[in-house]
Amino acid sequence: MRPEALRELLARVAAGSLSPDAALAALADLPYADLGIAKLDLHRELRSGLPEAVFGEGKRDDDLLAIAQKQLAASGRLLVTRLAPERAAALAARLPGATYDGRARVLTCGPPHEESGARAAVVAAGTSDLGVAEEAAVCLSWFGHTVARRFDVGIAGLHRLLDAVPDLRLAGVIVAVAGMDGALPTLVAGLVAAPVVAVPTSVGYGTGFRGLAALLTMLNACAPGLGVVNIDNGYGAAVLAHRILRTQGRLKAP
Amino acid sequence: MRPEALRELLARVAAGSLSPDAALAALADLPYADLGIAKLDLHRELRSGLPEAVFGEGKRDDDLLAIAQKQLAASGRLLVTRLAPERAAALAARLPGATYDGRARVLTCGPPHEESGARAAVVAAGTSDLGVAEEAAVCLSWFGHTVARRFDVGIAGLHRLLDAVPDLRLAGVIVAVAGMDGALPTLVAGLVAAPVVAVPTSVGYGTGFRGLAALLTMLNACAPGLGVVNIDNGYGAAVLAHRILRTQGRLKAP
Amino acid sequence: MRPEALRELLARVAAGSLSPDAALAALADLPYADLGIAKLDLHRELRSGLPEAVFGEGKRDDDLLAIAQKQLAASGRLLVTRLAPERAAALAARLPGATYDGRARVLTCGPPHEESGARAAVVAAGTSDLGVAEEAAVCLSWFGHTVARRFDVGIAGLHRLLDAVPDLRLAGVIVAVAGMDGALPTLVAGLVAAPVVAVPTSVGYGTGFRGLAALLTMLNACAPGLGVVNIDNGYGAAVLAHRILRTQGRLKAP
Amino acid sequence: MRPEALRELLARVAAGSLSPDAALAALADLPYADLGIAKLDLHRELRSGLPEAVFGEGKRDDDLLAIAQKQLAASGRLLVTRLAPERAAALAARLPGATYDGRARVLTCGPPHEESGARAAVVAAGTSDLGVAEEAAVCLSWFGHTVARRFDVGIAGLHRLLDAVPDLRLAGVIVAVAGMDGALPTLVAGLVAAPVVAVPTSVGYGTGFRGLAALLTMLNACAPGLGVVNIDNGYGAAVLAHRILRTQGRLKAP
Amino acid sequence: MRPEALRELLARVAAGSLSPDAALAALADLPYADLGIAKLDLHRELRSGLPEAVFGEGKRDDDLLAIAQKQLAASGRLLVTRLAPERAAALAARLPGATYDGRARVLTCGPPHEESGARAAVVAAGTSDLGVAEEAAVCLSWFGHTVARRFDVGIAGLHRLLDAVPDLRLAGVIVAVAGMDGALPTLVAGLVAAPVVAVPTSVGYGTGFRGLAALLTMLNACAPGLGVVNIDNGYGAAVLAHRILRTQGRLKAP
């Protein structure tokens, strides 16, 4: 409840136009947190420009459709992540205008967010990391940012990464995706000044432990300046990158 | 080697004031790969304004002193992290003008970086997390940023965090430090729009597994928008936050 | 039963001052092994009102049917948990009157337990947690309790949980179900006074490690007052909640 | 803020004895979220009768003293847990009337909570588990409950536990403490109808992994009806047991 | 090379019917280590009466058939373990006289080992553990021992185990099989004097971690006197039990 609203209510009590009991009811009835926290929530949407995404795994088909439709109706946009190809067609058929990216496993519906003019780069170590990298890239594009893709620049072919460095320096944030030894983000963080969002992938086998090895490499990076997200979490990387890009310039305002 | 310096060198060769051999020596003195890569490195310093920090653990006393002195001589500044109190006095005695913060376990020497005008917030869940939180805060101050501290705002006392929200919204980046269940950064990421740098601490016992539980909580945060650093890595959080703050506005330039 | 007491009892039978039947009753009432332990078991059933549930996984179809029929015959009721939908139809066809809840994966047969008048609440963080939450809720209803469901109240949408708080305060026990970061039970325990039964779910991916991250969060909860059960163990949560509700009032008896 | 206090404040505004601005100030003085959430917090204290306990580890001596004094001043009572004997004397010397239990490593100050009339039992598997068991027992006594202790009743000496069963059946809740194989709580849950709070301890060696083996045993208990807390967390077990005992009877109220 | 064969060879050299060089060749032809170690190996077969078993998993169909046939030809007996039902029929069809036990997943061919007169007991905690328990029981029977089966005697129904104790006391070794909390072998070891072979099974879910919880329970058993084998390793348990039974009496020989 905003202070002005509260002041007005109290004034009405003082003026006798509202009884103490009615005021009490109004205050008690307004689930205090509800009022306040829901407002916070609206703030969050207004400021970040991001309605909640729908996680496409582990939901029953009917639940997923209902949630997607509700989300689309509420915000005019829909972003479904980790949506398996075999489920995508059926869902898209029920959502007019939906677009599905099979490599990124991302479904979007409605108009993309307006262009921000900001620039992100997404780098990936190997071909097998492309799914996760594209999830990040597709989401960042959907959020309105320009995305430079530089894939297959893993540490075993160092020159390919070094070639990409000038391009990476133009980006306000770099999403670095790698499985197996997960060394790429560290290397990137040592070569550029932008913040690096590190995404381990489950690519690999044996002691890769489905991404754990890559994750630990990133958390123990000798070069500081990177933040790590969950294994295979391209979407989470995109949201963090979006927040970084979005707040750029905000604090410079008078 | 900066472009201007190279241009000047070449001009002197063209003008005859520098022989090709002398120029070669100057260039050759920078070993081949070194030429390029060293340049990168200077770029890195110029752009991020951060000379390398010295990690105070696991080094012998004589090694630590030698490295600290060399770093100080080279860049005019020195930042030593994770320096145990019992070793700090002896080191500081050999480094005129050094300052040691016992809670943050950070030693600095030389002038702080110039003020950036940017604002960071550091929040911590409990009193036992203060050491790590202060490591981040002291470093961020040293890097030239304004730092708002909000400690003891853990999830068990929700109102204390909610009280802090308006203040947190003024920050361009938020460093959230928590041990035990590590839920604070998730909560913060759900309440503000700024990027959140999540720092798990080794505070706790039993199944806390020296910070592993907190780390996993942060990596699996329901609220996207946070990047995680290593357990107890206050310095790493500060560098990532610095990169985020520093690049703010850069891309808005014409 | 001590030897002396037993000797005395036998002497009374020999002396005719105690009939064999009365002695039998006395003995049946006491010894706690053979007899004794079986009796304990009857005590357990009588007091908790809960015949043993049948775990539906890892059993062959013929074993499962035989056990279910025997259980039903013995106690007049049957509760099968973790029964996959593809096996449920065949089993139900052999058990007249059986009911199967596909979301909870629970099959029941026979009359529900009589109403207790007690009230439990089941809260769940996300839509993907519904299966486990429903397992708990369906079992609690089957045990005779009133169950208030509050789903999709995860930490990322704090106001939704805060809205539910007044309702949660009416419950004698709260079952809180969450996957991913598993922060919901901690939050609930900080907001209400009732005991909280925390259920981690295997919902998530990567470092969620099939529920391990959520489990650790709950075990390290900053807010005390919660007890944790196995990952995805909605049934176990229901039994613990049932015990808590059931003993309410028992100790107040004269 | 309690409803009665709010009603009174509004009545004073209606009666003209308090100006709207003064009322606003009084309300505003409680920061917005604070208003609601602080109220919750007071509710929590009023209902559970438990001011926050102070965790004695990982805090600097001066921090610990300051927090203890503040807590004592605020609530009239103080409970410090996991306080090492070597630190206890110094702290107690600064807190008039403080009592320290060396085995439980618990310091209390101020009057115990009023007697509840409820009864808890604390059982422990071995002599080495006594510290944790006493932490639970001392806290439960401090919370006002009658505590029956039954120690050294581990699974290797089954008859000792069976002997204790009649006594355990009198308790509204049972706290079962065990290290090594951690089988005791399972056994207890199979023998009594009361809810069981299971506490793994770090007692053991090798594959005990500092309590992990015991923890896993408890989480996988064949006998349902127990809730698990963190390794060595006697205090947490006591709070959960307190909540269970405390809510007993509450729901029977008209 | 058996001693008699060596003695005969030397006799032929002494008798001049074999030249030293021919004898040398014969001996040299048996690679030195082979001579000795192959003898050891024969000793092993003679003494333990157990030809090598064939592990049925992870082999290609053609490899499995070839190995089975060779083993059968060499020793006149064949024991294949962990043979999936869907592969068993095809294999059995190529091995005249083969018998397949679907629950134990064991295929045998040729005559069983002669009766030892020794007695083993196999106990299992739950119905889902039957496959592993039967693997042990079927193998022990195949090895010639009398096997008493006592299944479904888990810790949650203590009286069922106690009922079985007199019977268990007749056995020279007890194989105790349990998943989930894995407490059964500990309990058995506390009740009988015979050595206990503990077999954790992968039965359970969540923090059972496919048998790890049960394994740790057994390794940390409060009651000494048990030895643990790999998860689900019914065959290994049977071989250890066989060795224990077989050496009984051997050392009493003059």
Add this chain to the structure above:
Amino acid sequence: MRPEALRELLARVAAGSLSPDAALAALADLPYADLGIAKLDLHRELRSGLPEAVFGEGKRDDDLLAIAQKQLAASGRLLVTRLAPERAAALAARLPGATYDGRARVLTCGPPHEESGARAAVVAAGTSDLGVAEEAAVCLSWFGHTVARRFDVGIAGLHRLLDAVPDLRLAGVIVAVAGMDGALPTLVAGLVAAPVVAVPTSVGYGTGFRGLAALLTMLNACAPGLGVVNIDNGYGAAVLAHRILRTQGRLKAP
């Protein structure tokens, strides 16, 4: 004892065909709880000849002394394991006739168990494993068995082990102790027919993970016939070996 049997017995007492004393004897011989379980326990002592050992770690000095004295008084013998040298002198001073073995960290008091005539072998891989190996050997000697020690026969010096094989074949059971790669027990099990008790030790570093690597090696032994005990658990190995030796011959009795 089934109710019918009990009823019949009581009827016979009432009819005078069975005296109360005879009935008492029959019942005392049977009930297996209170009575029953305590009797079981006596059976256990009588049959295994092993009073409970006292675990020397994690107990306070006064607790340890009290338990040791009580145990000594009760059984006339005392065995304390894992007793640190710095605590042993003080304890021994209070226990007349106590003997302490510093390498095995074992204290004994009272007469050793009578000689069994059975023979055990204890083998150890390296010098650093001697402490654990001696714990097993000293306990086995204390239990009355002849113990052959063969230390420093690790897999890297294969001939040393092969040399020992003839000697190992004389033993009814072999305790094989190894840290680091833990391969010794597997090798032994492949060379002899006796049951092998495998004891991993915490000797090693890095990925030895304090004995975990050795433990896993033993659990996954290619050669069947071994049972594994907890890391560093020399005492547990000795009890298992004792049970194996002790039951040898028992089943051959008429």
Add this chain to the structure above:
Amino acid sequence: MRPEALRELLARVAAGSLSPDAALAALADLPYADLGIAKLDLHRELRSGLPEAVFGEGKRDDDLLAIAQKQLAASGRLLVTRLAPERAAALAARLPGATYDGRARVLTCGPPHEESGARAAVVAAGTSDLGVAEEAAVCLSWFGHTVARRFDVGIAGLHRLLDAVPDLRLAGVIVAVAGMDGALPTLVAGLVAAPVVAVPTSVGYGTGFRGLAALLTMLNACAPGLGVVNIDNGYGAAVLAHRILRTQGRLKAP
């Protein structure tokens, strides 16, 4: 950029035949790292004779084909590893002259590398390890080396390995492949002087943890002289062996 090239460029500037700006452009235009590092990369190919292999898992069919064709066109040879049989036929059909080894899961195309005259040995513990062993052997043959295979020489049948020792001594490097307890490489390293490349396999079950047990055994080998590669990584073992064989003799050059 080689020194001579740089000297020439500077000479042209001094001679006026190249303007400073043109020289600057040449230097700036030569992506320093690109030029230099790409050259390094060519060095790597020239010296090791190994074009990059294609990892066959986790790539989409179209990606795999494109990469394979490009690789074949670039180097005239193609090596695809971990290619599942069900995908191999389709790929081979598009690559004229391709050969697929179903056991090794390796596809090659183009002429093998020229014969080196060097000799490697590949030993494997069991039949189930053959796939990984053949991956190593097929690759080593493809690299031009003579390969001696000795399979099924696991630690349980010691004499089979000892038989093979003379043969193993002829090899310049030994690749030792083992699952389950993983003891084979240690044993080999204790018997021969050549470097041993140890390959753990995921063969086994339960506590084998998909190769982790074998890996730890190898890393903790008592016998030094072995280097470990990832679980199931036959290809990596082959490349390391190739490097060892290839550099043999190189340093003896004048």
Add this chain to the structure above:
Amino acid sequence: MRPEALRELLARVAAGSLSPDAALAALADLPYADLGIAKLDLHRELRSGLPEAVFGEGKRDDDLLAIAQKQLAASGRLLVTRLAPERAAALAARLPGATYDGRARVLTCGPPHEESGARAAVVAAGTSDLGVAEEAAVCLSWFGHTVARRFDVGIAGLHRLLDAVPDLRLAGVIVAVAGMDGALPTLVAGLVAAPVVAVPTSVGYGTGFRGLAALLTMLNACAPGLGVVNIDNGYGAAVLAHRILRTQGRLKAP
């Protein structure tokens, strides 16, 4: 038993100067394996030139001295690894001519091995890794090889490593030592053709898990051609490198 000795024995049997029974006794009496395997062992020493090293940890002082003296007497040389400085002085005082390297924690006694003419390189990522790196370097020098040290060339300062590449190319083997993210060996393997021995160190904190993160990085290296040893195992790396260097050229012999 050498062929000549066997031939002579057989000749004596043929000549009648030795009875078949005496020959049998001689053959049987010579513990075949003993004779043979000990010979192997001598072969091992002769061929690798490396007497066994003494592991300095976990041994009692008197054991360590006895073993060291025996080893020195037997082979004329002594190498003790992982010897803590506080124990080194006392040991050295008893071993005339001993040399102790405090950083490497290595004690040597007797003449170094003769110079091999081969060249190894040891690279280390950071200053804190020097102890392990020096252990490898000191051992390699002791084994007679020329050692080039390149320390502090971690991935965060890429140019320092690239500078060292030409030097690394002269080495027949490269030992690469790194803690934290452990990326250095991968990088090295991508830049040179020699085999790389990767040594993870326990340097780091938090999720470094005492070297586990570095180990996993190395095992999952994208660039093939490296073999990994145990964490902190500088000595093991040196022995593997020695084997590689030593066998270089051996196979080229006629």
